[in-house]
Amino acid sequence: MSENLLLSTGVKQKIIDWLSEDIPSFDYGGHVVGNEVKTADLFCKKKALKNNTFYCTSTLLSLKILTWIEWYYQEGEEIDVDKSESKRIAVAKVTGPVNKLLQGERVALNLIARCSGIATKARKLAELAKQHGYNGLVAGTRKTTPGFRIVEKYGMLVGGIDGHRMDLSSMIMLKDNHVWATGSITKAVESAKRVGGFSVKIEVECRSLDEAKEAIQAGADIVMLDNFKGKELVSAAALLKEYCCSGDLSSGRSGVLIEASGGITENNIAEYFSDSVDIISMGNITQDVNHIDFSLKVTH
Incomplete structure (x- = not known):
């Protein structure tokens, strides 16, 4: 998918703000683990559309932590965890200083969890419309989370429905x-x-x-x-x-x-x-x- 090309440069500041909210002063755990370069696997544990790679990557890059990342799924591709015996599927591998990886972990996971949930629901609705031969638009609304709208609207687009108006000025x-x-x-x-x-x-x-x-x-x-x-x-x-x-x-x-x-x-x-x-x-x-x-x- 290429929806991330639509995103404004302002999203970078949002990610910095989200990270600042999570690290307002000291990262004590980061001191404990040090800055040795480590590799980590990103797992999905529920059937979904993996759709928030841009935000996840941007979060990690904002901390200047990634020396390498590999995604195993394309944007918007279904991840069928039910087919895995372990009930989880690796969707990406990232490498960087371990303290930085863990600083960005929760923010990145929160972003990808909610956005993927919206995209997965949006895809179900888009498929329902297709099954019934409906040629109109299924759309979201402005009932979004303050400060988080761009992520939620992005999930709608990846899922295949219309985002409706972005804001009061649209x-x-x-x-x-x-x-x-x-x-x-x-x-x-x-x-x-x-x-x-x-x-x-x-x-x-x-x-x-x-x-x-x-x-x-x-x-x-x-x-x-x-x-x-x-x-x-x-x-x-x-x-x-x-x-x-x-x-x-x-x-x-x-x-x-x-x-x-x-x-x-x-x-x-x-x-x-x-x-x-x-x-x-x-x-x-x-x-x-x-x-x-x-x-x-x-x-x-």
Whole structure:
């Protein structure tokens, strides 16, 4: 995979900050082991997609500890621990001063564990969509961990789904609180158009078919049907697609995207697969995900 080419140079500072959090003063254990060059194996102990090699490597390189690293799996490749009698599989071998290896160990393992968990869940969802012939996008949300979003969004990309918007500056999303604070969907969209100009898309969260029609009339680019049940959502999406192409609008809005969100999980996502639904976004990709267990063992 080449997603790591998308990452900004700012990620290096994040890694330095994460390491500083873990080593605020003295590394007493590092003094105990010394700086003799050692080799360590990175093991995966649960079936997963190995997808966080960039972050793991960057963490170790930030400490200037690696003299050599070898990965046994490609980015995004499945690791099937179930096929191993020992219930663990070596995914990489690293070499460097042992005190530095152990300084970066926990931060690197935490990164790869959470990111691989997200990527593994994302891959399951992408495969479900493919199995059902769904041609729209399965996407994450902005329900991410503060300071850790770039890792979590990266995991979504490696897993094969859409990352949705990265931040508040990526797109104007008008949720219920924006509408209530402004007075109406129409007023909120008009104000958004003035500040966002032609280059920033506008999405409106809608709780009913009438709200969705108002958002479309006001000029929204994306309409989110929030907390609709499966059959209800699919029916509403189809009606809105027809509405966008009808004579009820002064100008055609056939390009409006329909997004489903709210209460969607791996267990019920199939209910939302429809040609009328362009995007299915899910917060539990990051909020309800199992970490993948990795460990680092120094050769002895």
